[in-house]
Amino acid sequence: MSGVILSYVRPWNVEQFTFLASQMSPGNRVVRASEHPKIDEAGISRRYYLNLKRCAQENDGVPSGLLPDQVADVIARCRLLRRLPRGEAQRHVWAMAQAVEETLDQLAPALIISLTIDSYVMDLLRILAGVRGIRFVAFISTFVNGCFRISARGEPNVFGPADAALVDELRDKLLKEDYAPAFNSKSLSNPRKSVYRRWAANLARVPWFWMKRVTSGDYYNYHYWVSQQLSLEQLHWLPPADPGDESWLGKLKASSRPSIFIPLQMFPECTVDYWCQDVRVIDYYAVLDKLLDKLSSRFNVVIKEHPSVMGSRPTGFYSRLAKDPRVTVVPTYTPSNLVLKEADAVLVWTGSVGFESILRGKPVFGLAKPFYASGERFMTIDMEPDLDAMAEHIAHCQANPISVDEQNAILGHLASQLLRGDFINFGAWTADNPEHRAQIEGVVASYLSVRPISAG
Template sequence: MASVLIYARPWNEAQFYDLANRTWPKTSVGIISEHSDVDQSGFFKYFYSYFEESKKYSNILPYIEFDNDEVSSIVIRCRLLRSIPYSLALQLIFSASNAINQVLDEQHPNYVLSVTVDSYIIDLLARLSRKKGARFIGLAPTFVNGYFRITERGEKAVNREVSADEVESVLAMLTDQKYKPQWLAPDRGTIRKKAVKLWARNLVKPMWFAFYSRWKNDPLNAHYMTTDIVSRRYLSLFPRLYNEVGKVADVQTAIEKDTRTSVFLPLQMSPEATIDYWSSDLSWIDYEEKILSTVKRQSEKHLFIVKEHPNVFGFRTPGFYDELRQINNVVLVNPEVSSNDLLQICDSVLVCTGTVGFEALVRGKAVFSSSEPFYAEPSVFRSLDDEVGDCHVYAPSELVEYLLSGFLPGTFNNDGSWGNDLKSGKLNNEVVADSLRNYIGDSE
């Protein structure tokens, strides 16, 4: 009988357990987690035991089973590990990798089901599962409503055949000027309310997680430590919102008055796995610094139309918006302005891995990126030093066919909302499970 190991957190434990049982009926299912109230595998206990052992070594690096390049990648791509002393980061890698190995040796899973890699814990789980011969399946939602994808760290893992009817249906949906992915806030009022709520929650997080980690007797919990570090970085006594250009017509006027090439720059959520783990260019990991340095370096050539991501409006380091305002080749646009409308009037788009880049490609726009986003062949993306007029225009249907060949039908939510409508959630899981069964059968 096959064995499945789930990586779960408190907010998605029931969702993943239900999904695993639907995908692999009558199969042994276990749960691994850094959260003590979810973990069924012993990882939590093993981790702290190995951490005590790590204190015996003056230089722990030789006792970690990964080479120096792998260790460097594990550290720099994890928002927690790169923010703490290197010696502590190595202790955590040593402890977690040994604990994961012990769980894998005890349970011998054929499959490991998880969200896509978004922390050093899942990074190690994916690497070690591969070494042990277990198949790691990382799930991620997509910007195309009704589809999800399988990916370990951003790569295109699925290659399925897509019908012409499916391509045309999705192309029509994506090119509708009113289309929005289901996770985006829908309007100005919602965006502003969400921003204030995000600020208020962040204000109390440092104190709460300092207390909570001690109450749970879990001071090295990756989620608690990460949340504390990130919340402190973005801490502000007041919401950091802005009221800049709020109408597309005003943006168009600014573009027409300027002789430089217009580049739409939709800001991405950060820190986020889509940057930390999905970008092939590590310089994007310090996202805000990368944005500021890039627009300044291109001041003579490009006019940047910068719009904040609706779901992280206000959740930036103090002074970031002010710095953007002071750069003479930046037009800062309110987040409620439609990205589709901005795509219509801008010459090109700059992204790290953001999916607005794909929406630009199907509209015949040049897309600049150094990160090799998953949704198109690397040759499609250009450098900011290229001339926009030299960029090849690709057939929209071919672009959508390539995109969908890496997606699977089904709705996978990764926002903790699964239990809010249990009936709907289970129906979604059944479609996702059916796609997973077909994918596993076709690829084995």
């Protein structure tokens, strides 16, 4: 392969992803693409603003190269666009889609490197690259420390039969009661400090991103715009209190009804926005409320906040949750494995607690089918679930304890999608650090061993 590798970057990972792209096929030219003008070598940002002016003049909001269903999906999944009036959202999709098309046609890249998709800009890159037969490779860290995945929108990608050695490693690692993904380590090490830090940072974000939009000359920058919106939605004048009830375990044991544990997921987040197959379920808080109404009539519903998210919810969410008679709320920093031991079943959108649960033989209900889901213990439900079917699923799983062979099959399904390597997307990465360079070199070597660039 010769020519251009297009690397989608943001200010905090520009050095890391430029280096990553350069290692994918040395000798080829790396061109950085971004909605941030200062680091956008491909010209996407400049073209986007020109197209916004054209769109306003021509009153043309239909993106060329996109089908109407694709436009609707792009808007519904983007945490920024779905908050805008429909016409305004379509205008921005049109302007950015035109910019991406013009860039791809000019550069004709043979490969696009990206993070997993979490915005409409990246989604349009994926869609329009696919139309042109350009390979779009998105890297993502996983809840398995030391392994990463390749996935644009959360979809499974199998790289061949599961490595038996990796299956054994996963068994030893993931069945430990104190196991935690690396990305949770800071919140778990000093939970109170983490909450205060997130709270203080969000207060500062409200004026900061308003000023960035107004003074930067980049008023419609995706990151500035959506950050301003979210910081306002999550504004707490005082640090929020943990909504958990210290007597949760006693209440759970005292109930005669089957219990369903709902671990709260970060939202908005790509694992909900882009990993859920049904766009209706990504209206997270409305769907959660609707499910609580339905499930609480038959089950004892148990909820726990994610330790890395505590403090980052809409204003008033925690106080309402603490008073909600439909649920039992577990203190945030209670280990999830302790809750799993006591609960009869688990319900997730796409969260990794679902995998921990099926691996331990628990019945799991999902509003989507995550990449890790396999075996008979996982059951997909919709927003109007059949409560009788759910109760039968719980009873069946309880009557049939999980076997070692079943665990190996579940682990094998996961292992077949994992690649060895420490891929971490973090702003402190620098090419001057030999350890950082070695990490990326290992990730690239691992990927190229299963998807060589010459394969097209």
